[in-house]
Amino acid sequence: MSGQLEKWLVRRLLDSVGGPPVAIELWSGERVHVLPQGSEPIAVVQLKDRRALFELMQKPEKSFGELFTEGRLNVEGDLVATLEAIDVAIQKAIRESGPVARLMRKAMEKRPRVNSLAGSQENIHSHYDLGNEFYGLWLDRDYMQYTCGYYPHESVTLEEAQIAKLELVCRKLDLKPGERVVEAGSGWGGLARYMARHYGASVRSYNISKEQVAYARERAEREGLGNLVEYVEDDYRNISGSYDIFVSVGMLEHVGLANYPTLGSVIDRCLKDRGRGFVHSIGRNVSRPMNEWIESYIFPGAYPPTLKEMMDIFEPFEFVIMDVENLRSHYARTLTHWLDRFERNVDRVREMFDDSFVQAWRLYLSGSISAFTQGQLQLFQVLFQRQGADILPITRDRMLMAPAPAAGG
Amino acid sequence: MSGQLEKWLVRRLLDSVGGPPVAIELWSGERVHVLPQGSEPIAVVQLKDRRALFELMQKPEKSFGELFTEGRLNVEGDLVATLEAIDVAIQKAIRESGPVARLMRKAMEKRPRVNSLAGSQENIHSHYDLGNEFYGLWLDRDYMQYTCGYYPHESVTLEEAQIAKLELVCRKLDLKPGERVVEAGSGWGGLARYMARHYGASVRSYNISKEQVAYARERAEREGLGNLVEYVEDDYRNISGSYDIFVSVGMLEHVGLANYPTLGSVIDRCLKDRGRGFVHSIGRNVSRPMNEWIESYIFPGAYPPTLKEMMDIFEPFEFVIMDVENLRSHYARTLTHWLDRFERNVDRVREMFDDSFVQAWRLYLSGSISAFTQGQLQLFQVLFQRQGADILPITRDRMLMAPAPAAGG
Numbered sequence: 001m002s003g004q005l006e007k008w009l010v011r012r013l014l015d016s017v018g019g020p021p022v023a024i025e026l027w028s029g030e031r032v033h034v035l036p037q038g039s040e041p042i043a044v045v046q047l048k049d050r051r052a053l054f055e056l057m058q059k060p061e062k063s064f065g066e067l068f069t070e071g072r073l074n075v076e077g078d079l080v081a082t083l084e085a086i087d088v089a090i091q092k093a094i095r096e097s098g099p100v101a102r103l104m105r106k107a108m109e110k111r112p113r114v115n116s117l118a119g120s121q122e123n124i125h126s127h128y129d130l131g132n133e134f135y136g137l138w139l140d141r142d143y144m145q146y147t148c149g150y151y152p153h154e155s156v157t158l159e160e161a162q163i164a165k166l167e168l169v170c171r172k173l174d175l176k177p178g179e180r181v182v183e184a185g186s187g188w189g190g191l192a193r194y195m196a197r198h199y200g201a202s203v204r205s206y207n208i209s210k211e212q213v214a215y216a217r218e219r220a221e222r223e224g225l226g227n228l229v230e231y232v233e234d235d236y237r238n239i240s241g242s243y244d245i246f247v248s249v250g251m252l253e254h255v256g257l258a259n260y261p262t263l264g265s266v267i268d269r270c271l272k273d274r275g276r277g278f279v280h281s282i283g284r285n286v287s288r289p290m291n292e293w294i295e296s297y298i299f300p301g302a303y304p305p306t307l308k309e310m311m312d313i314f315e316p317f318e319f320v321i322m323d324v325e326n327l328r329s330h331y332a333r334t335l336t337h338w339l340d341r342f343e344r345n346v347d348r349v350r351e352m353f354d355d356s357f358v359q360a361w362r363l364y365l366s367g368s369i370s371a372f373t374q375g376q377l378q379l380f381q382v383l384f385q386r387q388g389a390d391i392l393p394i395t396r397d398r399m400l401m402a403p404a405p406a407a408g409g
Numbered sequence: 410m411s412g413q414l415e416k417w418l419v420r421r422l423l424d425s426v427g428g429p430p431v432a433i434e435l436w437s438g439e440r441v442h443v444l445p446q447g448s449e450p451i452a453v454v455q456l457k458d459r460r461a462l463f464e465l466m467q468k469p470e471k472s473f474g475e476l477f478t479e480g481r482l483n484v485e486g487d488l489v490a491t492l493e494a495i496d497v498a499i500q501k502a503i504r505e506s507g508p509v510a511r512l513m514r515k516a517m518e519k520r521p522r523v524n525s526l527a528g529s530q531e532n533i534h535s536h537y538d539l540g541n542e543f544y545g546l547w548l549d550r551d552y553m554q555y556t557c558g559y560y561p562h563e564s565v566t567l568e569e570a571q572i573a574k575l576e577l578v579c580r581k582l583d584l585k586p587g588e589r590v591v592e593a594g595s596g597w598g599g600l601a602r603y604m605a606r607h608y609g610a611s612v613r614s615y616n617i618s619k620e621q622v623a624y625a626r627e628r629a630e631r632e633g634l635g636n637l638v639e640y641v642e643d644d645y646r647n648i649s650g651s652y653d654i655f656v657s658v659g660m661l662e663h664v665g666l667a668n669y670p671t672l673g674s675v676i677d678r679c680l681k682d683r684g685r686g687f688v689h690s691i692g693r694n695v696s697r698p699m700n701e702w703i704e705s706y707i708f709p710g711a712y713p714p715t716l717k718e719m720m721d722i723f724e725p726f727e728f729v730i731m732d733v734e735n736l737r738s739h740y741a742r743t744l745t746h747w748l749d750r751f752e753r754n755v756d757r758v759r760e761m762f763d764d765s766f767v768q769a770w771r772l773y774l775s776g777s778i779s780a781f782t783q784g785q786l787q788l789f790q791v792l793f794q795r796q797g798a799d800i801l802p803i804t805r806d807r808m809l810m811a812p813a814p815a816a817g818g
Contacts, residue, residue: 091797095727152804285729285796307730311717318504320694320784321716324733329803375729375796387694387784388500394738395561400809 018093043077065293083370138341143190147250148331158337166194179244184236185251189216196228252281260312268317276385283378323383332372427502452486474702492779547750552599556659557740567746575603588653593645594660598625605637661690669721677726685794732792741781
């Protein structure tokens with residue numbers, strides 16, 4: 001049995017996140033919401049014990065994930081829709097709060113950990129070495145892309161969207177046969193294989209995840225691309241050689257703000273005089289650390305930068321930004337496909353790990369869909385070249401991945 | 410007769426700007442260059458008196474323009490090619506200099522003046538109120554665009570390029586019939602008329618140049634667009650009302666870094682919840698003041714920002730950057746067309762003003778061609794929307810201004 005105090009606390013909690021259209025069900029079975037009379041909640045968040053409420057009050061962002069993972073908080077209703085509704089309410093509350101409240105919020109947010117060479121290795125292992133079989137259950141079959149796909153049409157499949165993304169990257173770079181490419185962060189080696197197979201490029205790709213490198217090497221050999229692609233198990237800071245193109249898809253999130261000038265100097269060192277480059281990364285419209293729960297349990301050391309922050313890679317070395325595209329809606333679709341496949345294989349995932357892993361991964365994918373849909377997270381593709389190197393075509397015609405629509409106006 | 414000292418000084422001067430492939434001819438008729446034996450200079454820079462050399466040594470950037478304007482420095486050879494060759498040499502020298510030399514160079518560069526409301530008016534008048542007839546001699550006939558055009562093909566005329574630019578802006582914004590647009594900086598009113606005529610939009614456009622506003626109003630009335638466009642003679646800081654779209658083409662250069670948060674707050678104030686916006690501006694890849702001569706004589710108070718600096722408009726108000734395109738090569742082409750028309754009408758310009766005006770304008774247009782070709786100046790088009798406003802299409806298909814090329818790869 002829960003008393004008046006608990007119900008008052010729940011109302012305060014709901015008010016503090018902008019009064020989202022959800023009810024909270026206490027361990028006693030009593031339900032509380034702060035909606036106007038006549039409105040129905042779209043979901044019920046069940047708290048299984050009294051402590052859960054107090055944890056949630058103290059650190060809402062982090063505790064929600066912890067409690068959900070431990071099975072002490074359950075969502076009755078569609079998880080993605082519930083998280084989106086909560087996000088919308090919070091964003092509205094922030095917008096309507098004064099500048100002082102916003103500053104306090106900022107001050108409360110802690111910064112992510114520093115990425116030293118050794119620390120980076122540890123951070124990356126915990127996520128990317130979960131096993132190739134696990135990722136194979138829900139990523140695209142052909143290229144194992146654990147990054148945002150590109151959807152030229154509504155009806156595109158995950159496999160098609162990832163191939164379209166790889167093709168888009170090559171077209172943006174205006175990649176030519178025989179060119180030498182260096183890649184920072186290989187994933188499972190998909191982009192390097194695509195560039196070699198479809199463009200005849202020769203690619204050297206750096207990655208610090210042992211499992212991914214082993215997979216990438218084996219697959220390139222099997223597909224007869226071993227003479228064109230080389231996977232190096234090493235940190236991006238140790239890149240050597242001289243290249244026409246620098247490319248990095250989905251690594252910057254793990255680099256850390258403090259290392260951006262270093263990354264810039266690596267690009268500057270390895271790029272030829274008429275070289276060009278491309279960086280694809282999750283980002284922000286406002287400077288803010290990663291969600292605390294995700295940073296603690298899913299992506300230690302991760303930080304999505306704003307465009308302003310990203311410029312610390314390029315401006316000190318006089319690189320010229322030619323093109324920036326924000327693909328955040330494409331990431332929401334990609335994640336929706338991933339979540340769908342994850343759920344279809346959830347029994348196998350539970351066998352491989354356990355219940356709490358399933359819950360954690362479910363929340364991470366669902367929360368990310370919400371963040372990309374609501375616009376708190378961005379996906380920036382940045383194309384650049386050296387000052388004076390006028391090597392890229394002056395229009396975007398080459399980038400078009402679908403028939404042109406009828407002329408507007 | 411000039412002595413050994415002068416010739417030694419000329420060699421030092423040439424060395425200090427990276428040894429460009431030009432000869433300097435002294436008032437005595439003697440020629441000096443620092444090219445290797447067997448190399449021929451592509452142009453001869455004639456100095457008409459001894460003082461010219463000393464002025465050039467003290468303040469090369471500013472004095473070159475002053476001496477050229479006064480007829481005390483003459484370029485025998487193609488002016489654009491000469492300026493490009495000098496730019497290339499200087500850039501190479503900077504690249505090859507150490508970080509200390511680069512820092513000293515930075516410290517020596519002075520900042521542009523502050524743009525108060527009154528100061529802005531003065532700065533703008535000196536340039537934009539030179540007379541509509543003058544600009545009519547060399548800008549495009551249809552829309553009097555004093556900003557970068559868009560060249561979908563090599564063979565496009567200036568008139569076609571400016572119409573393509575206006576169309577590109579509307580397509581990027583996904584402008585719909587009946588939408589309300591506010592424009593900061595009208596020029597001669599061309600974009601507002603285009604949006605009204607071809608998209609049925611209703612546009613309120615702010616401008617502080619009296620002559621431009623008078624021209625824009627008269628022309629809109631004459632073309633029967635008076636019911637859809639309204640030109641307000643006032644500063645962008647005084648914008649009022651509520652709009653679907655904010656647009657500004659070629660005004661940011663005159664706003665001044667310190668006023669970027671103010672500009673952001675104006676956009677935030679006037680844009681509806683699901684609003685979107687567009688800013689088109691000359692920019693830089695590296696933070697650096699305007700060329701000193703241009704800042705002193707052509708564009709007082711002008712400052713081209715880097716992308717990082719531009720983000721101070723958007724990030725404090727949580728706007729989401731959706732698309733950035735760098736059109737610098739298109740500006741080099743636009744300027745080449747302008748210079749060509751200017752030269753064809755140079756006798757009329759001389760009648761309206763005088764010789765030194767002709768020289769100043771010739772140098773300004775030629776130097777700008779060089780800067781956009783060499784990549785010291787950029788042209789950024791930035792498309793943004795509010796966080797949570799998912800109103801823009803998720804692909805760039807609508808932006809394509811030419812038939813798609815054959816698929817790559």
